[in-house]
């Protein structure tokens with residue numbers, strides 16, 4: 001397996017973070033559960049794009065397996081927490097809608113295919129991010145399914161392209177580029193946030209001592225004004241009585 005930057009993070013940083021902050025581990029596993037559930041629902045919408053009963057059955061099997069992954073992750077997260085899990089329900093944006101064309105659908109399905117191969121590598125690494133045996137077992141089991149999905153979605157993509165392998169490969173390359181670009185923008189956003197926080201911390205320590213007195217005066221002035229406001233309110237209420 002080629003070690004990508006995200007793989008490096010999962011392999012060397014995640015185990016440390018999960019050890020130091022167990023809640024982060026629970027949050028990550030809960031998030032995986034929600035992503036798996038969302039992908040199952042999105043895949044369910046794909047079935048109507050083919051009349052072939054064999055492909056329909058394969059797609060439905062895929063949907064069920066994604067739901068199963070969601071359940072496994074959710075049970076794992078719950079086994080780590082005696083508190084109620086913060087399972088916020090994000091709004092769902094259906095990728096496949098009534099206006100989706102066959103070409104758009106093929107692009108989406110190619111994207112699903114590349115996602116399967118990425119996630120399979122990630123889950124194999126997550127399996128070793130903790131000493132916990134149950135966690136390892138679940139991540140390896142899910143990774144094994146994702147490996148099968150990679151092969152299955154590849155075959156279905158070619159079938160959906162009416163056996164045109166060249167078209168399927170082109171769609172795959174296009175979706176890989178889109179995926180890389182998406183990862184790049186997310187990484188840049190995160191790096192930008194870190195740099196911004198660093199600058200703000202430097203400014204705080206450099207400028208802070210000089211504005212301390214002014215800020216204090218401002219606070220006192222506000223406090224006095226607030227007290228005056230409250231006294232006026234009380235006086236007004238008394239007048240009404």
Ligand SMILES: [Fe+2]
Pocket residue numbers: 036065066069142146
């Ligand atoms: Fe999955």
Ligand SMILES: [Fe+2]
Pocket residue numbers: 066116145146149
């Ligand atoms: Fe999958």
